[in-house]
Amino acid sequence: MYQRWIAPIRDWFSTPARQAYGYAGLGIAGVGLGVLGVFLLLGGGGDQQFVASSPLEEDRASPTPAVQPTVAPTEPPPPSPPTVDTPTPEPTVTETPTPTPESVTAPPTPTPVPPTPTPTTAPPTPTTTPTPEPIVAGGDYCHTIDSATLPTTVGGSITLGGEPAPPGTVVSLAFDGVAGPSTQAVVEDGVASFAIDYAPGPDDCANRMGAAVTVVVNGVAYPTGHSVDGDPGLVLVHIEG
Secondary structure (H helix, E strand, O other), X not given: OHHHHHHHHHHHXXXXXXXXXXXXXXXXXXXXXXXXXXXHXXXXXOOOOOOOOOHHHHHHHOXXXXXXXXXOOOOOOOOOOOOOOOOOOOOOOOOOOOOOOOOOOOOOOOOOOOOOOOOOOOOOOOOOOOOOOOOOOOOOOOOOOOOOOOOEEEEEXXXXXXXXXXXXXXXXXXXXXXXXXXXXXXXXXXXXXXXXXXXXXXOOXXXXXXXXXXXXXXXXXXXXXXXXXXXXXXXXXXXXX
16 A cells, blocks of 8 residues: 555656655645644634544655655866957058268369479570680781780680689680680689680781680680670680580
8 A cells, every 4th residue: 555655656756857846845835734734723722633643644644755866966167268368469660761861072172283383494604615626727826916906805714623723724715726825814702714815817817807716724625606806895705614
C-alpha cells in the first residue's frame, strides 16, 4: 500500500524541474496550513479538538522527501580579455623646408691699377766715340793765328775710367787726322778740363776750310762733330774715355 502511493510520486519528482515545482507547492501548502491553523486557533475560542489520525493519513500528510540530485557547480566562463583600444596612428607631418634665398654676392669692385709711371730719362750728355783717324792727303797744320785773326776755341771736360783725367794729360786737335795744336789738362775742383785755339789755313794746310776737327787723348781720337768753317767762337766737347 505504501509503495503504491510513494512510487508514482517519486517517479513524478524524478527531474530537477519537477522537484522544484514540488518544493514550491509544499512551501505554499505549508504557508496555507499555517494561516489556517492560526485562524482556527484564534477563532475557536480556545477549544481544542484532537483528532487521532491513522498511520496512513500521517503517511499521506508527510510524504517522504525525494532525494535532491546533486547539481555539479558550473564553472563560470573565463573572463574575456579586456578590449585594448588600438590607437590609430596619426599621419606624420613632414615639414616642407622653407627655401633659403640665395645670397647675391656683389661683384668685386675692380681696384684701379695706378698708371705705370713713365720713367723720365735725362737727355744724354753728348759723348764722343773714338774713331780711327782717317788718312787724308794734305799738308801739315799751319799756324795762322795772329792779331788780325780771331781763333776758334775747342774745349771741355775730360773723364777717363770714370775719374777726372790726371793733371798734365796731353790733349791735341787733329784736322782730317793730321795732328794740330796741343795742350795739357788742368784739374780744378775735381774737374779736368782743356781748351785749344786754332784758325783756318790755306788749302794746302791740314786746317783748311771744311776739314774735320777731332780731339786726341792718349792716342785716341774723339770726333767733335765740328769742321773748320772760319767762324770764331767756342766748340764745347766732353771727353769720356
